Amino acid sequence: MLAFYLSIPEVENQRKSQNVIAGRRRAFKEGRYVGSPPKGYSVGRDSTNKPILVPNNDAPYILEAFELMATGVYNLREVFNKLKDKGYKSSKTAFSNMIRNPLYSGLVYLSAYRDEKEQFIEGIHEPIITRMLYSKVQDVINGRNKQKGLNHKKVNPAFPLRGFLMCPKCDKPLSGSISTGRNKKYAYYHCFSPCDIRIKQEDAHSWFHHFLRSISLDENAYELLVEIIKNEFDKINKQNKVGPKQREKLKNLEEKLINVQDLFIDGDLTKEEYQNHKKNIENLINEVKDRQIQFSKKKEVFDLYKNGLKSMQNIENQYIKSNVEFKRRLIGSIFPEKFQFQNKKVRTADINPILHKIAHFTRVNKENKKRDKSQKKDLSRCVAGAGLEPATFGL
Ligand SMILES: [Zn+2]
The missing domain is CATH 3.90.1750.20 (Putative Large Serine Recombinase; Chain B, Domain 2)
Incomplete structure (x- = not known):
């Protein structure tokens, strides 16, 4: 208004x-x-x-x-x-x-x-x-x-999964409704005629909470994952590392640039010669600076991962105590598309692949305290791999 x-x-x-x-x-x-x-x-x-x-x-x-x-x-x-x-x-x-x-x-x-x-x-x-x-x-x-439905953006807090949860039979998004029985109200996620699939709201929610619990990280797994990811980033950064060597190189280049300028002012270089030298040196300087920028960007990405993982601790409780808007943001970040239940469980194929790996890793880690090296490698490669947006779990 x-x-x-x-x-x-x-x-x-x-x-x-x-x-x-x-x-x-x-x-x-x-x-x-x-x-x-x-x-x-x-x-x-x-x-x-x-x-x-x-x-x-x-x-x-x-x-x-x-x-x-x-x-x-x-x-x-x-x-x-x-x-x-x-x-x-x-x-x-x-x-x-x-x-x-x-x-x-x-x-x-x-x-x-x-x-x-x-x-x-x-x-x-x-x-x-x-x-x-x-x-x-x-x-x-x-x-x-x-x-009139002008406020249809408002989501019914009783059905946070609505729009994300698909019908296991016909692949359409399920709707949510409450029907009144003789003594009690019944809440369902349901499909439409002629499919008529129905899932009790409380069942769907309990399966979903169970799934959240399964991808929650305990302190142990969290620390381990951060360590793995950090190692992976360190490896990538080695070649881009801005160490004393790089700084020295930058300093030399900048001195060279001043020298060339002096030569030009003293009349030892023609204007054309000066401009060529200047251009070459500036290109080299930019190269070094680019590396520095790349490095700090990688660090940013790493921090994003770290925060993302942090928010995966106790994810079930976070979800339960949040309002419906947050719930839906969270669901959206877990599933790139929509999801379905299969045998009372969230179908794993629907989960964001990185989360899937993390969940799998956590489970294995819990079951068997020996840390499986191949598991670690697989996960770290996946995390560091190109094209995976860490922001997808920026919760
Ligand atoms: Zn259906």
């Missing part, structure tokens, strides 16, 4: 000049609305001869519009038509904006500006409607929107 007020012409016009903005904001902060008056108000003068909003002949229409809306019986178009029949003149868009404007309830909206947050200020003008009537109407409007 606030975004809308930012776009009304009065607010847009604030871009005039610093002084105008400052003066206007000062007035707003005193509760004095300045600018062109909205429908239902005219600009009058107060006792100090300053401008103030005064209700005009349209005010009763506006009050009636709000009262009709608040009943919840009519929709916006119906209320608009009723008032139009009575002689109220407005466009539908203006009407729709009007019914959302808190100014009629006595509040002045001040937009955010520089380090000031947006705010509502108690206005000094006479309200046309009460604050309560205003908020009742907003509830009605928002409730309507929901029914």
